[in-house]
Amino acid sequence: MSETGSHDNVSDEKLPSAQENGHGTVATADDPFADPGMPPHEPRVQDVDERAAKRSERVVAMLFTASMLATVGFIASFVAIPVDKFVYIWPMGNIGALNFALGTTLGVALFCIGAGAVHWARTLMSDHELVDERHQVAAEPDTRAKVMEDFRQGAKESALGRRPLIRRTMFGALALVPLSGVVLLRDLGPLPEDKLEHTLWAKGKLLVNENTHEPLRPEDITVGSLTFAMPEGLDEHDEDFQKEIAKAALMLVRLEPEDIKDKRELDWSHEGIVAYSKICTHVGCPVSLYEQQTHHVLCPCHQSTFDLSDGARVIFGPAGHALPQLKISVNNDGFLEAQGDFEEPVGPAYWERRA
Template sequence: MSDEKLPESHGSEGHEVAVHGDPFADPGLPAHEPRRTDIDERAAKRAERQVSLLFIVSMLATIGFIASYVIFDIDKIIYVFPLGHISALNFSLGLTLGVALFCIGAGAVHWARTLMSDHEIPAERHPIEADDEVRADVIEQFRTGAAESGFGRRKMLRNTLIGSMALVPLSGVVLLRDLGPLPEDKLQHTGWIAATPAKPIQLINMNTNEPMKPEDIVTGSLTFAKPEGLEESEEGFQEQIAKDALMIVRIAPEDLKDKTSAGLGFEGILAYSKICTHVGCPISLYEQQTHHALCPCHQSTFDLSDGARVIFGPAGHPLPQLKITTDEKGFLVATGDFAEPVGPSFWERA
């Protein structure tokens, strides 16, 4: 068996194919076959109407998207087979936006396949950097393609495409409404705004939930307070305390550097916002000897003896101070709101 050889014709035939034949030869381009729209103007007009109809449907779907945003309540639930019970707003927004984008894409594809030039043009590979001759050729090809696309000649196609493309971005603009209701002046005020000299609001110790007196505040100590009437059991407590929380410190008069800040306090007792002016983290670290308060999130440091000005870190503003005094019963009270907005900066705050 080892001496048996294959017929010569088998090997020679394969060798001949490898030598004289090129299995990777360029077969060239097939003969161009014109489309029906190339030779029948009625078919071309029909295709033009079909493409324009898709663009018009896209425009109507975009208008439907905006209308759905206004018509449907966010809590409205509907039954859609086979999806089940879903949000009417989400369903309508997804459906209309999907139709708007699909019709633009389908119209563009239909336009390219039926009305734009479809002549195949081979192009050899060339260096990335083109010479002047190639640039001129590309510009000329672009002009030729623009002319052959019929963009300038077929006005109905051009106008409906422009209309659908112009309306679709409105969907994104309308979605900005989901960022929430306009804040109006809510960022400017806190729960302490209800305090007036005639009707002050007591400072309540957040640990004991009892009103605070000056003799309760030890020099060098840090205490946290909230406004009278704000209870943890109430709905919206966390949202409100995020603006109303106070740091109460008592600093010896000789250590106070800012006399204006001292005038807003009572016998060395100062009330500052607990909310860091960087990104709104709660401040809870206090160093007695230096009177520095440290935000644990990004290490912004405030000097409470000097109007809570920033001495280190990314915070851009001092901590707002609340004016306090005592009422006829000797309890610490606030007589007004913060002079500056609490928390991080926003677009209306320099």
């Protein structure tokens, strides 16, 4: 009985009120989880001491200035440090100096902007707690007006207008950081200018067999065969071999002259031997499959098909235009030679391509 009576006495008592604890609200037995409210606002040292506020302003400006300097360091590193230079960094060992410098300077630039913004908000912007009730997603006009008023009030309390040093250094840091991304465009390489429109082929250049590295004679090309050639003077051990062969690769096919339908193709050939770029005009794959009866060549990547008896025009597949032809003849020594470069750029079309 005594236990029951004790329990009843407790249940009838009012729980300690939040107001008594300084929170301004009351918790009762019926509502033991009442909102305790906000604690009393305590001013920061910067709110009461202008010298402390100035110190915080200088710290924020210093961080923004450090971000600007780091961005300049990023650009300078990108320009000055060779891509093949390595440095020893403990405990990582030997790493690329350029990557290390770019990562460090860009990281410092971004960190200082973030740290400056956080320090600014925590020490100089208003820190008065605001309480607002939840509202529907579709706000009423009065609510939207209040939001705009709150925004204007927040902008005013940020003291951006009264802190020109912060404003200028922040704008400077934000203006310079995007330059880090702009200079990275250099890695896309220099502008091609007209390099894509020319190959190593020129008047008098001998046609050299890709496999034997020997100059080709007309009798080396038999009807029904497909022979691959490259310009004389191009060595597979050269540093630029892959870049040059990707543009100059040539395929030779001997047709019966009466089977050639295109008159210009016949004029540019020698005894039925026609020479066309080996580079597919779709995405640049090497055309390498030849069908003797139809005189068609097929690109194995996406099945673009070209008719070598009719100007190498496209008869099937996604290729956009015919294979460029190389005009050939025979020199006094009986070797096949080019009469110039391809009339148009080889490979896929590109936006700078001239009509």
